[in-house]
Amino acid sequence: MARGDQIYAMRQLMGLAGVYEHHGIDCGDGTVIHYRKLQEAVISRTDYRAFAQGTAVFTRHQPVAFIPDVVIERAESRLGERRYDLLTNNCEHFATWCKTGRSESAQLTNFGWHLDRFKTPELRQTINQVAQGNASKTSLELIQSALGNIAIAQQTIAPQSQQAQREIETWHRVAQLAVKQGRDDLARAALHRKVAAKRQQADLQSQLDQLLDLQTTLQNNQQLTQS
Template sequence: MVMKIINKVLTILMQLMWKVVRPEDLNLGDHVYRYGLYGLYSHHGIYVGNKYVIHFTRTESKRTIFPSLFKTSYKQEISSPCPECGYQESIHRGVVKTCLNCFQQDGKKVQSLHRYEYRWPLLRSKFARRGTCTTLLDTKLLHQVVDKANELHAENSFGDYNLINNNCEHFATYCRTDNRASEQAAFFSDCELKSKEAKKWIKKLLRRN
């Protein structure tokens, strides 16, 4: 019985971590993501057709990303525009519309595409990799999802980027459900909270000794 449960969990994990979606299999309004930094995080967006994705990237308020880690000023690097879609990372910020190749680009490597899953049972989602699924219901029609993504892109109106409170996963889930949610952010926030608690505990321990 225990082995059956373990095998089921492993199957779910493998499906979420390794299932690759081919560009030709994408549907309008799909919430897609790719991994970055050796799989430590996932970058999210909404597929809007013709091999284009609308996604949320860092804004001018770069110090909001890991503020405790990056206290020094950010040195902007000049990037060349994409020959296919014209996207230029050092210039285009916030809500951007790029070709799939730019969306999949992680440094010099082009990552595989994955489809974000909705309506996952709470128990199963707890065993899934962060940033791959949610228990939220995606009740909106797919053309409404595309319309919302296009609207936010046209107005570049999703606020300042913040890893915990306003990131690319928040953007994509908002387009699909009208709810800003990020499983990755919840995980990082929980880790940060536990880290602070651990530091307080260590300080108390040192004071006693």
């Protein structure tokens, strides 16, 4: 590990050790700039031991990255920031942005947490609470609350997806009938509506898939916490 490296240590989630990576930027002087989680997450410069918390530290190698001076400058420019969000601005988003200029989190992709396009404030707040492990005694309640919010979202989106599918089929039949009647103008209009319905249905189905991924993740965590 060297100055300007993107580094990470394994952290626990809801009492389970080694569940996720906590990322930061190595300043090369025994300090690390990272999202420090106290009562409120804030980007801070801490000593190396506070970052590692007694665990091994690894380097995340990026194929294309800024030179160390630029990486440190970018990290220092955000000291004091208090805008942590698990889904859009977590510790890995921050460290990867410092290193490469891209605000990305490979962990979210690996965990199946793809909710950037489905923004339910209550659900996002609960997920952040669970991820930060604010209160181990209430972790099960938080998970259950998140699962409840997911169920409500699914109940809202599923009928919309089914309706969009019915519209696809309806406009397809309308287009076929218009062609038989020699009404190319109506056929084109119907096909245009069919394409719009297909796009809507694809977007709704994608949201349902994302919610199912998150539901599975939370249910697995719930089982682990109870065991």
